[in-house]
Amino acid sequence: xxxxxxxxxxxxxxxxxxxxxxxxxxxxxxxxxxxxxxxxxxxxxxxxxxxxxxxxxxxxxxxxxxxxxxxxxxxxxxxxxxxxxxxxxxxxxxxxxxxxxxxxxxxxxxxxxxxxxxxxxxxxxxxxxxxxxxxxxxxxxxxxxxxxxxxxxxxxxxxxxxxxxxxxxxxxxxxxxxxxxxxxxxxxxxxxxxxxxxxxxxxxxxxxxxxxxxxxxxxxxxxxxxxxxxxxxxxxxxxxxxxxxxxxxxxxxxxxxxxxxxxxxxxxxxxxxxxxxxxxxxxxxxxxxxxxxxxxxxxxxxxxxxxxxxxxxxxxxxxxxxxxxxxxxxxxxxxx
Amino acid sequence: xxxxxxxxxxxxxxxxxxxxxxxxxxxxxxxxxxxxxxxxxxxxxxxxxxxxxxxxxxxxxxxxxxxxxxxxxxxxxxxxxxxxxxxxxxxxxxxxxxxxxxxxxxxxxxxxxxxxxx
Ligand SMILES: Nc1ncnc2c1ncn2[C@@H]1O[C@H](COP(=O)(O)OP(=O)(O)OP(=O)(O)O)[C@@H](O)[C@H]1O
Ligand SMILES: [Mg+2]
Numbered sequence: 001x002x003x004x005x006x007x008x009x010x011x012x013x014x015x016x017x018x019x020x021x022x023x024x025x026x027x028x029x030x031x032x033x034x035x036x037x038x039x040x041x042x043x044x045x046x047x048x049x050x051x052x053x054x055x056x057x058x059x060x061x062x063x064x065x066x067x068x069x070x071x072x073x074x075x076x077x078x079x080x081x082x083x084x085x086x087x088x089x090x091x092x093x094x095x096x097x098x099x100x101x102x103x104x105x106x107x108x109x110x111x112x113x114x115x116x117x118x119x120x121x122x123x124x125x126x127x128x129x130x131x132x133x134x135x136x137x138x139x140x141x142x143x144x145x146x147x148x149x150x151x152x153x154x155x156x157x158x159x160x161x162x163x164x165x166x167x168x169x170x171x172x173x174x175x176x177x178x179x180x181x182x183x184x185x186x187x188x189x190x191x192x193x194x195x196x197x198x199x200x201x202x203x204x205x206x207x208x209x210x211x212x213x214x215x216x217x218x219x220x221x222x223x224x225x226x227x228x229x230x231x232x233x234x235x236x237x238x239x240x241x242x243x244x245x246x247x248x249x250x251x252x253x254x255x256x257x258x259x260x261x262x263x264x265x266x267x268x269x270x271x272x273x274x275x276x277x278x279x280x281x282x283x284x285x286x287x288x289x290x291x292x293x294x295x296x297x298x299x300x301x302x303x304x305x306x307x308x309x310x311x312x313x314x315x316x317x318x319x320x321x322x323x324x325x326x327x328x329x330x331x332x333x334x335x336x
Numbered sequence: 337x338x339x340x341x342x343x344x345x346x347x348x349x350x351x352x353x354x355x356x357x358x359x360x361x362x363x364x365x366x367x368x369x370x371x372x373x374x375x376x377x378x379x380x381x382x383x384x385x386x387x388x389x390x391x392x393x394x395x396x397x398x399x400x401x402x403x404x405x406x407x408x409x410x411x412x413x414x415x416x417x418x419x420x421x422x423x424x425x426x427x428x429x430x431x432x433x434x435x436x437x438x439x440x441x442x443x444x445x446x447x448x449x450x451x452x453x454x
């Protein structure tokens with residue numbers, strides 16, 4: 001030992017000095033470095049992706065994934081470069097809807113590469129990590145959040161016009177982690193169904209949006225009305241028994257074609273929530289059993305019927321979202 | 337105060353207040369202290385329901401430095417203000433709210449705070 005008057009506690013006493021950091025220190029430094037690299041890469045990714053949209057709902061099963069994939073496809077139809085990030089760890093179903101069932105994570109050169117689904121939409125899903133589609137991943141909090149950060153920082157999206165992020169239901173940690181990791185999120189789309197319970201939950205999501213400091217782009221009402229098309233005698237009156245015993249009547253045209261919209265749930269809920277909180281109302285998506293088919297054989301309605309009723313409804317919602325994003329971009333407010 | 341809110345076109349952060357210019361030509365100001373007392377966040381807002389807590393809130397805001405805040409646009413419907421001191425920066429102020437404050441109107445229309453974002 002030296003004859004310095006200062007005694008220094010040295011945890012490596014006995015080991016040769018000047019040999020650089022210990023193995024533990026080395027590991028810590030490597031971790032810090034990886035963390036820093038990831039942070040920089042998140043910033044980088046933030047710049048390469050023009051618009052980032054989160055899709056949330058207070059309640060499960062209201063159609064977030066259906067809406068996320070629909071928005072992504074509708075945007076891709078317009079010619080945009082689009083990605084979709086499926087953050088749902090316990091029930092990721094985006095790959096099924098995008099025709100990518102059974103895909104596994106593709107890692108090359110230390111980077112994660114997205115799979116390409118319908119219309120060239122790039123897809124990253126937690127499902128790509130599963131060995132078996134029927135085994136849900138049960139990850140505890142911190143590991144899950146770390147995985148999400150990794151998913152954001154290590155994915156090679158390339159340049160994108162839009163990234164749609166699909167979340168698990170509820171106002172949990174995931175959106176918070178994403179909002180904190182990914183810079184400049186344009187905002188969130190809140191999916192609701194017309195029922196009262198779902199509405200109450202979407203109120204929660206709007207409050208949650210405020211606490212995340214992410215703007216609410218608006219509310220979409222999903223499963224709004226079901227259109228029944230049929231044939232009857234030309235110019236006859238058709239009567240349909242609607243929900244709650246209410247009868248709906250309509251007139252068949254010269255050729256006997258008729259079409260009725262049946263409101264399966266109460267109508268207008270999304271609009272009411274939007275009005276109550278003065279956030280934009282983005283429109284309604286019809287109840288369409290064809291979306292479900294997309295869930296099974298991997299053909300989304302927008303792909304199989306690009307000119308159909310549902311595809312049109314989606315493109316209207318997309319236009320409303322673009323108006324919100326565009327409006328904030330070209331905001332004429334001068335701040336000094 | 338006009339029934340329909342005109343568009344806010346210019347916002348200047350001055351020493352102790354905001355100078356707001358509207359498309360209608362209105363030029364109005366809001367003191368930082370008033371702005372902060374009217375914070376719509378879920379933590380501050382309920383304090384304005386009772387006279388005493390409202391006074392306390394006001395006093396706590398007056399004690400802060402109230403230096404020029406950073407202004408962040410939220411979508412196309414609101415602004416938020418980031419203060420460099422310890423005070424609350426989480427409120428999202430809809431343009432209607434700012435317009436009401438600029439016109440010395442109660443931005444909550446006399447309604448008590450019930451949980452909801454704004
Ligand atoms: N507009 C619609 N018309 C008909 N069926 C729909 C519609 N939207 C969603 N569905 C069906 O409802 C079910 C739930 O939809 P989806 O998986 O998109 O909801 P989610 O909110 O993502 O659910 P989770 O909370 O589990 O993530 C699916 O079977 C889907 O096909
Ligand atoms: Mg889902």
